[in-house]
Amino acid sequence: MPRTLRIVHCFRSPVGGIFRHVRDLTDAQAAAGHSVGIICDSTTGGVYEDRLFDAMHDKLALGVHRTPMQRHLGLGDIAAAMRTYGLIRRLKPDILHGHGAKGGAYARLFGTLQRLAAPRPGRFYSPHGGSLHYDGRTTAGKFFFTLERMMDRLTDHIIFVSDYERRTFLGEIGEPRAHSSLVYNGLGPHEFGPVAPADDAADFLFIGMMRDLKGPDIFINALAEARARLGRPLTAVMVGAGPDRDKYQRQVERLKLCGQVRFLEPMPARHAFSLARLVVVPSRAEAMPYIVLEALAAGMPMIATAVGGIPEIFGANSSALVRPDADELAERMAFAVCDPGRFHALMPTEADLRARFGGDVMAHAIERAYFAALQTSA
Numbered sequence: 550m551p552r553t554l555r556i557v558h559c560f561r562s563p564v565g566g567i568f569r570h571v572r573d574l575t576d577a578q579a580a581a582g583h584s585v586g587i588i589c590d591s592t593t594g595g596v597y598e599d600r601l602f603d604a605m606h607d608k609l610a611l612g613v614h615r616t617p618m619q620r621h622l623g624l625g626d627i628a629a630a631m632r633t634y635g636l637i638r639r640l641k642p643d644i645l646h647g648h649g650a651k652g653g654a655y656a657r658l659f660g661t662l663q664r665l666a667a668p669r670p671g672r673f674y675s676p677h678g679g680s681l682h683y684d685g686r687t688t689a690g691k692f693f694f695t696l697e698r699m700m701d702r703l704t705d706h707i708i709f710v711s712d713y714e715r716r717t718f719l720g721e722i723g724e725p726r727a728h729s730s731l732v733y734n735g736l737g738p739h740e741f742g743p744v745a746p747a748d749d750a751a752d753f754l755f756i757g758m759m760r761d762l763k764g765p766d767i768f769i770n771a772l773a774e775a776r777a778r779l780g781r782p783l784t785a786v787m788v789g790a791g792p793d794r795d796k797y798q799r800q801v802e803r804l805k806l807c808g809q810v811r812f813l814e815p816m817p818a819r820h821a822f823s824l825a826r827l828v829v830v831p832s833r834a835e836a837m838p839y840i841v842l843e844a845l846a847a848g849m850p851m852i853a854t855a856v857g858g859i860p861e862i863f864g865a866n867s868s869a870l871v872r873p874d875a876d877e878l879a880e881r882m883a884f885a886v887c888d889p890g891r892f893h894a895l896m897p898t899e900a901d902l903r904a905r906f907g908g909d910v911m912a913h914a915i916e917r918a919y920f921a922a923l924q925t926s927a
Contacts (some may be wrong), residue, residue, distance in 0.1 A: 553582045553921060557602060557611060557642040557670075559633065560652035561618045561872060562593045563602070564790075564815075565758050567648050567677050569839045570710070570734055572601065574646075577912035579608040581690070586611025588636050589652075590618040595790060597815040611640050618651060634659045643671040644919050650693070651681035657703040671922040674700070674727075675708045676718065678836035678857065682762070685721045705922040708732050708915060710837040713857025722825045728925075730918055733861075734837045735911030736846050739900060743848035744822040751784040752886060754825030756818065757832075759791030764831030764854065767875050771831070773804040774879035779886065786824045788813045793853055804878045818843045827885055827892075830857055833873045842906050850893045852881050862906075 556578055558571045568589075575585045586609055602613055616632045637645065637659045645663075647656025653674040658760075660672035680697060683690035704727035709715040715731055726848065753772065757763045765787065776783050787797070787810060801810045818840060822828070828844040828851040835857035842862065844851050848863075853859050855870040863869055869892070871877045885892040 553569060553584065554578075554643040555584045555586075555611065555641060555670075556644045556646065556650075556919070557588060557637065557640050558646050559588045559637075560648035561590045561620065561655045562649075562705050563589045563598050563615075564594050564614050566734075566836075566839045567652075568594075568598070568601075570675070570677065571648060572605065573611060573735065573908055574912060574915065575605065575736070577908065578916070579610070581916065584610035586614065586640055586642070588614045588616070588655075591615035592617050592619075595815070605812045607679055611642075614640075621650075623819060630655065630658075630839065634662065637663065641701070642670045643923065644673060646660075646673040646675070647743075648675045648814045653679065654696070654700060661703045669923070671926065671927075672703060672705045673708065673919070674704050674706070675920070676894055677710060677712060678714065678834060681714060681717045682834045689723075691877050694721050700885065701727055702727050705926065706730070706913070706916065706918050709732050711861055713858045713861065728918075728922070730914065732832075732860075732911055732914045732918075733906050734839055734842060735906050735908035736839075736842055736902070737908045740819070740843060740848045741903065744819050746826050747823050749823045750823065751825040752827065753783065753785040753882065754788065754821060754828050755785065755831070756788040756821050756828070757830070759787075759794035759797060761793060762833055763789075763791075764833050764873055765789075765797045766875055767831040767878060769797060769800050769804065769806065769810070770831055770875035771878035771882055772810070773806060775882040775886070776806075776809075776876060778879060778883045782809050783882075783886065786813060786819045786821070788810070788816060788824070790815055803863065819847055822847050822849050823859075826889070827851065827882075828880065829878070830854060830859070831873060831878060832859075832865075835859055837861070845896055846899070846902055848899075850885065850889065852878065852885060854878075862892045863895075864897075867895060 578585045614636050618629045633885045645656045645660040646654035657672045680693040707729040755768045828849045830853040837858040
């Protein structure tokens with residue numbers, strides 16, 4: 550078995566947590582001497598993501614390959630699948646690691662086709678929430694969970710990024726036939742250390758994709774309600790891009806918050822942290838969001854919704870957690886503004902974060918799983 554591997558990561562959208570996760574993995578894997586490449590969508594992302602790809606270019610021996618991939622199932626998937634399969638055949642990976650629903654499907658289907666000609670590649674799947682966010686009682690949920698059961702037969706190893714994600718898979722899809730492991734997202738050493746707020750820092754920061762799943766609408770409604778509770782204006786910065794950004798700007802106008810809310814384009818997280826005194830993560834669903842880990846490592850106090858793997862970071866009974874509900878979030882925001890010292894004391898310690906969410910821990914665990922899968926299939 551080779552001591553260094555040819556690793557290809559396949560995923561759809563090069564934005565948000567999945568892209569961050571893949572960047573961290575590729576950095577660590579390239580530093581370990583592996584030849585690494587990426588296949589992802591070419592129609593999402595912007596100038597910020599282009600700069601990130603430029604920074605990765607010289608590290609990735611197998612290159613960055615971007616091709617159109619649509620978000621929802623449709624006829625366009627046929628052409629996208631053919632292009633993706635052609636890239637995989639050309640790159641000849643030892644490990645094909647799919648991230649998210651579409652990346653996971655491509656990696657497992659095309660990894661299986663590759664095995665008709667050779668005893669490789671190892672077929673890895675990291676859901677990152679993805680299809681697990683669906684409600685199994687709905688038609689869409691039943692459809693995607695059936696696909697997951699079918700794909701399980703084509704999988705060598707599933708890597709869950711939170712115990713919540715693992716439990717959801719077991720409850721909705723069943724015990725996987727494939728091997729599986731729990732590997733938390735990890736941060737690099739440079740990400741630990743406090744970020745000081747700017748002199749003109751806002752009260753609150755939202756940073757993430759501008760789509761309903763991430764709860765920007767909940768955040769805006771809660772800001773208006775917290776303002777009413779306290780009887781004074783509150784300020785916020787909203788950093789991110791996405792398909793619904795215009796809708797949220799109209800919501801701000803409707804609630805007469807225009808002078809109190811600024812919308813900014815995506816930027817490095819630690820830069821964004823300096824723009825406010827407290828971070829709010831109002832998501833309706835998550836797996837194991839990097840932004841929570843990044844903010845805590847930067848010493849930022851935070852209010853987050855108790856969804857997905859977030860309670861595994863704070864502890865299930867933490868007062869920093871709320872339901873994805875505007876009234877409950879507003880109450881906690883008002884409390885945090887009135888007693889910031891007491892609220893800051895609710896945050897996990899740096900030592901605990903380093904021990905459980907270190908980037909080196911994540912990368913080593915995934916590398917061990919890669920070699921174990923190749924050993925089994927040899």
